[in-house]
Amino acid sequence: MIGLKRGIVKLSKYNPKWKTLFEEESKKLLTVANDYFEDVQHIGSTAIPGIVSKPIIDILAAINSLSNISRIIEPLKQLDYIHRGEQGIPDRHLFVKGGEDYRTHHLHVVEKKHSEWPKHILFRDYLRNYPLEAQEYSKLKQDLLKKYEFDREKYTNSKSDFIKRIIEKAKQDLLV
Numbered sequence: 001m002i003g004l005k006r007g008i009v010k011l012s013k014y015n016p017k018w019k020t021l022f023e024e025e026s027k028k029l030l031t032v033a034n035d036y037f038e039d040v041q042h043i044g045s046t047a048i049p050g051i052v053s054k055p056i057i058d059i060l061a062a063i064n065s066l067s068n069i070s071r072i073i074e075p076l077k078q079l080d081y082i083h084r085g086e087q088g089i090p091d092r093h094l095f096v097k098g099g100e101d102y103r104t105h106h107l108h109v110v111e112k113k114h115s116e117w118p119k120h121i122l123f124r125d126y127l128r129n130y131p132l133e134a135q136e137y138s139k140l141k142q143d144l145l146k147k148y149e150f151d152r153e154k155y156t157n158s159k160s161d162f163i164k165r166i167i168e169k170a171k172q173d174l175l176v
Contacts (some may be wrong), residue, residue, distance in 0.1 A: 001015060001021075001055065002021060002046075002055045002057060002104045002105075003055060003056070003098060003102040003103065003104045004054055004055055004056055004103055005100070005101050005102065005103070006100045006101075006103055006152075007150070007151075007152050008149060008150055008152060009054065009144075009145050009148060009149050009150070009151075009152050009155045010054060010055065010145075011052040011053060011054060011141060011142060011145055012052065012053060012054070012055045013052060014046075014048075014049055014050050014053065015046075015055075016049070018046040018047070018053075018057060019042065021057055022042040022046070022047070022057050022059065023042075025057060025059065025105060026040045026042075026059065028079055029059070029061065029076075029079070029107070032072075032075035032076065032078060032079060033061075033072045033075055033076065036063050036064055036065075036068045036071060036072050037062065037063060037064070037072075038062040038063070038064050038112060039061070039062040039112065040059060040060070040061045041059070041060045041061075041120070041121060041124075042057070042058070042059060042124075043059065043060045043108070043120040043121070043123075043124050044056075044057075044058030044106075044120075044124070045058075045141070046058060047124050047128075048124060048127045048128055048137075049128070050131060050134060050135070050138075051127070051134050051135065051137060051138035051141075052138050052141055052142060053141075056103055056105065056106055057104065057105045057106070058105075058106045058108070059105060059106065059107045059108065060108045060110070060116075060117065060120050061107060061108070061109045061110075062110065062111060062112040062117060063109050063110065063111060064111075065111065066091055066093075066111055069093055069109070072109070076095055076107070079097070080097050080098070081095040081096065081097050081105070081107060082095060082096050082097070083095050084096055089116065091110060091111070091114055092108060092109070092110045092114060092116050093108075093109040093110075094106065094107070094108060094109075095107040095109065108120070119167055122166075122167050122171065123163060123166055123167055123170065126166050126169060126170035126173070127166065133166065133169075136162075137159075137166070140159065140162055141159065144158050144159065
């Protein structure tokens, strides 16, 4: 139901069990890092009903202070998360669950004031509220899969213009 080899792209039809898997994982995360996490959110395509997604649960966690990152590495390791560092986004720490052949979760840890927090939430919520644009995103992903099945970096980068456009629309909706 979830899991994907690192570096390749595979899309799965939306599965309502993804919400349950997130909720279960969120409870585990809060059990080991409750003193540090202020909020835990389900993000990415598995959080948007009706669209295709890589079968990996994306989670966004707000840490109370980046100075506490070192304090959550070992507790998250107990849940089989591997700390990957910032991965090119300053002050955002990525943790992955599962090995290279079967990655199941991506945990993005930022402070709530970080610019990544509202971007992920706005994108998710906008597509949840606008199913036609969610379907447009789903179609884009399927088209990109045909081109970049074995190049996840190009696949991901090719979605960025669409994502930026949706975030801007979401911001405009908030102003209206």
